[in-house]
Amino acid sequence: xxxxxxxxxxxxxxVEVRSREIAYTTLFFAVSCVLQFAFALVKExxxxxxxxxxxxxxxxxxxxxxxxxxxxxxERQSETLRALLLAPTARPAVYIGKLLGIVSLMVLTELILxxxxxxxxxxxxxxxxxWLLAVVxxxxxxxxxxxxxxxxxxxxxxxxxxxxxxxxxxxxxxxxIAGVRGTxxxxxxxxxxxxxxxxxxxxxxxxxxxxxLALWTFEPLMTx
Amino acid sequence: MNVSNTRxxxxxxxxxxxxxxxxxxxxxxxxxxxxxALSRISFTVARGEILGLLGxxxxxxxxxxxLLATLMRPTSGRIRFGAFDLEIADERAPQLxxxxxxxxxxxxxxxxxxxxxxxxxxxxxxxxxxANRAALTALERAGLADRADDQVGSFSRGMRQRVALxxxxxxxxxxxxxxxxxxxxxxxSAAALVxxxxxxxxxxxxxxxxxxxxxxxxxxxxxxxxxxxxxxxxTAAQPEALRSTYRTVMGKGGA
Numbered sequence: 001x002x003x004x005x006x007x008x009x010x011x012x013x014x015v016e017v018r019s020r021e022i023a024y025t026t027l028f029f030a031v032s033c034v035l036q037f038a039f040a041l042v043k044e045x046x047x048x049x050x051x052x053x054x055x056x057x058x059x060x061x062x063x064x065x066x067x068x069x070x071x072x073x074x075e076r077q078s079e080t081l082r083a084l085l086l087a088p089t090a091r092p093a094v095y096i097g098k099l100l101g102i103v104s105l106m107v108l109t110e111l112i113l114x115x116x117x118x119x120x121x122x123x124x125x126x127x128x129x130x131w132l133l134a135v136v137x138x139x140x141x142x143x144x145x146x147x148x149x150x151x152x153x154x155x156x157x158x159x160x161x162x163x164x165x166x167x168x169x170x171x172x173x174x175x176x177i178a179g180v181r182g183t184x185x186x187x188x189x190x191x192x193x194x195x196x197x198x199x200x201x202x203x204x205x206x207x208x209x210x211x212x213l214a215l216w217t218f219e220p221l222m223t224x
Numbered sequence: 225m226n227v228s229n230t231r232x233x234x235x236x237x238x239x240x241x242x243x244x245x246x247x248x249x250x251x252x253x254x255x256x257x258x259x260x261a262l263s264r265i266s267f268t269v270a271r272g273e274i275l276g277l278l279g280x281x282x283x284x285x286x287x288x289x290x291l292l293a294t295l296m297r298p299t300s301g302r303i304r305f306g307a308f309d310l311e312i313a314d315e316r317a318p319q320l321x322x323x324x325x326x327x328x329x330x331x332x333x334x335x336x337x338x339x340x341x342x343x344x345x346x347x348x349x350x351x352x353x354x355a356n357r358a359a360l361t362a363l364e365r366a367g368l369a370d371r372a373d374d375q376v377g378s379f380s381r382g383m384r385q386r387v388a389l390x391x392x393x394x395x396x397x398x399x400x401x402x403x404x405x406x407x408x409x410x411x412x413s414a415a416a417l418v419x420x421x422x423x424x425x426x427x428x429x430x431x432x433x434x435x436x437x438x439x440x441x442x443x444x445x446x447x448x449x450x451x452x453x454x455x456x457x458x459t460a461a462q463p464e465a466l467r468s469t470y471r472t473v474m475g476k477g478g479a
Binding site for chain 2: 003004007011014015018019077078079080082083084085086088089090091223
């Protein structure tokens with residue numbers, strides 16, 4: 001199973017390195033999103049209080065949705081998702097492989113987004129890099145865990161581009177709240193690491209629950 | 225009827241896989257919502273046999289192949305692979321999939337990857353020891369060794385079809401399910417494919433082909449199942465003069 005997961009992740013990254021389609025589109029979209037918020041909200045060089053955390057997570061969620069859609073659109077074009085499901089490995093391996101590929105692409109976008117948000121909104125996001133990494137990575141995994149399952153489910157649906165955010169955003173509200181609150185806690189003048197730890201623990205719990213549910217439901221959902 | 229676990233590359237495609245001597249489709253129906261795609265289909269196909277699924281568009285050929293590939297479940301009825309019943313022994317489904325090769329109407333290839341990378345990727349998924357070597361051997365067999373490092377997206381439809389065929393057969397499957405395998409092939413490639421499939425049959429594979437190409441099917445099939453509106457309209461044990469049989473069974477304008 002681990003071998004199959006590794007092959008799928010390596011294949012997804014190779015395809016992305018060749019086309020750079022998802023990296024460019026998500027990055028362009030995320031940067032545009034942050035710039036527009038900066039133009040709208042930063043008045044006379046003064047950003048809104050606690051705005052940076054919300055804007056960072058909006059950009060992550062929107063660009064992540066774009067990445068999810070495009071990743072599975074690729075698998076749909078030549079029906080390669082069916083070929084993956086035909087492989088002699090437990091079908092959840094396909095889910096984990098796709099999830100890790102998407103998380104890698106989202107982390108790549110976040111590496112650009114975080115310094116950009118930090119600069120435009122004068123937010124000290126990088127003051128506690130370990131805890132920021134913990135919040136962002138656990139949040140990204142939670143968002144992608146649900147998104148990967150829904151994107152795979154909707155791959156043959158005609159209105160998949162509309163349905164994906166409609167299904168994804170309500171279910172990932174807890175991830176967004178925990179991500180925003182955890183990031184906002186890191187931006188306070190006196191950082192209370194206990195609060196940050198609480199939100200990270202909550203995000204880890206969400207990740208465990210969502211991934212377990214996805215592994216449990218992936219095979220029956222994909223078989224029919 | 226025999227079920228066993230085998231490991232030798234010639235028998236099991238390098239995968240510790242479940243093996244079987246026949247496939248039994250027993251009173252299988254499949255619905256999509258209110259639409260009945262297949263209705264009470266029954267047939268048996270054994271090792272060393274090439275069965276053709278013939279019929280117009282929408283007759284249920286591709287649905288039947290998807291059911292046999294374990295990509296779908298029947299709404300009612302059962303499909304058994306030797307003594308193995310997917311409904312009963314679900315945990316062995318990955319082992320079963322290791323013995324099935326599928327060529328879909330879409331080709332299951334990544335256009336951004338080279339022909340070698342595509343085949344090596346799927347060889348790896350099927351646990352073939354030296355996936356890269358297996359990919360190159362398969363490309364030599366397809367007559368595409370000189371294009372091994374070209375992206376599949378730059379290939380013609382016929383070339384992609386040849387790569388896709390090798391992808392479907394790279395793990396030496398016991399059951400090969402081929403949906404329109406002659407699409408895009410020139411005469412020489414089609415003749416080579418017929419020879420390849422007969423060779424596979426003679427080595428003990430079970431081959432099920434869904435096709436509209438009755439001329440090529442006539443020289444290939446051991447038995448033909450004519451499907452119409454999701455039902456078996458006719459079975460030809462020794463398919464000769466397929467075109468006239470097809471017209472008689474399906475009515476004028478069939479093939």
